[in-house]
Amino acid sequence: MAGYNRQSVYLPDRDGLEKCAAAAGEKKFRASQLENWLYVRFARSFDEMSNLPGSFRRFLCENFLSPCETLSLLETAADRSGTVKYLWRLCDGELIETVGIPSGERMTVCVSSQAGCGFGCAFCASCKNGFSRNLDCAEIVAQAALVSAQAGGKPDNIVFMGIGEPFANYDNVLAAARRFNGCFGIGARKITVSTCGVVPGILRYACEPEQFELAVSLHAPDDEMRSRLMPVNRRWPIRELMAACREYTARTNRIVTFEYILVDGLNCSRRHASELLALLKDLKCRVNLIPLNPVNGFFWRAPSREICRAFGEFLTSHGLNTTLRHSRGGNVNASCGQLRRARASSLCAGETAGNCLENTAQCAGKEEK
Ligand code: SF4
Numbered sequence: 296m297a298g299y300n301r302q303s304v305y306l307p308d309r310d311g312l313e314k315c316a317a318a319a320g321e322k323k324f325r326a327s328q329l330e331n332w333l334y335v336r337f338a339r340s341f342d343e344m345s346n347l348p349g350s351f352r353r354f355l356c357e358n359f360l361s362p363c364e365t366l367s368l369l370e371t372a373a374d375r376s377g378t379v380k381y382l383w384r385l386c387d388g389e390l391i392e393t394v395g396i397p398s399g400e401r402m403t404v405c406v407s408s409q410a411g412c413g414f415g416c417a418f419c420a421s422c423k424n425g426f427s428r429n430l431d432c433a434e435i436v437a438q439a440a441l442v443s444a445q446a447g448g449k450p451d452n453i454v455f456m457g458i459g460e461p462f463a464n465y466d467n468v469l470a471a472a473r474r475f476n477g478c479f480g481i482g483a484r485k486i487t488v489s490t491c492g493v494v495p496g497i498l499r500y501a502c503e504p505e506q507f508e509l510a511v512s513l514h515a516p517d518d519e520m521r522s523r524l525m526p527v528n529r530r531w532p533i534r535e536l537m538a539a540c541r542e543y544t545a546r547t548n549r550i551v552t553f554e555y556i557l558v559d560g561l562n563c564s565r566r567h568a569s570e571l572l573a574l575l576k577d578l579k580c581r582v583n584l585i586p587l588n589p590v591n592g593f594f595w596r597a598p599s600r601e602i603c604r605a606f607g608e609f610l611t612s613h614g615l616n617t618t619l620r621h622s623r624g625g626n627v628n629a630s631c632g633q634l635r636r637a638r639a640s641s642l643c644a645g646e647t648a649g650n651c652l653e654n655t656a657q658c659a660g661k662e663e664k
Contacts, residue, residue: 408461559602
């Protein structure tokens, strides 16, 4: 991990924890205790691990980054619904965000997979300063563990919809998803990876043995508009994207969730609804409609409630499984990328504005009304 000589205590597997216990001269059961502190009790520091001997805790301190050293909390922002956004500093100074989204007794954690993003979607705040680097597995796992520590319990759902394109960091994302499944005990179907449309990633994901879920950011029913909103469409246009989604549903027998951000005057007319319907009608899928979350510095706005409803009702009345979501957290800068962006500009005054701003609405729109 850049910036430190020590590696994170979120070691790749059980074997790693056992080797760590052995290196400290401890018996094997200490690895189980450590594992329990990390993934069940969500300890933030080695000091909290009260049933580990002092000598083992000192060994851990000297040789590994504790959870709260893996990610240092810089700032939180909460809104009335209980949605909390966390801004973390990584060991090398990079900033990332995580969102905790409560819904009744349940909680969804939206994790970042990269520091910055180079995909340049036109309505995403995450990439204003471009791509910095991929997160390693420990940095992804630590986000959910530390949010769980704050919230007092493990998440029910994990969504890879924070900063970054998960399939551009495929191995670390899959390793983290497996850790959420195996160590946190979160069902594979409660873990969703969301892509902006990286076709090779979708095809690879279709071959994974776990039943992880797939979400695809679509946002436009035709290539001309989608390429304008999402440059990734120039590399993998809608026809190729749909073919990959079909392959995914055929191989896995699972459905694809399409995210569609509604932008006033841009993609939410009756014509757009008809085109979307034609595109998706033969696919095993559901559609999440998300009114755009306003982002400072961008002129696009969400359509009126009536337009959003009419768009959704048209799709539903023609048999498409459609849900109209509402944005969460926009009022606290809690849409993905906004805290990071605000902090980055205050840290690096004069830095050039970058290029993107989308999972703002994606992530903040997770919960149904
Ligand atoms: S929405 Fe933002 S973070 Fe996601 S791929 Fe597009 S630019 Fe990257």
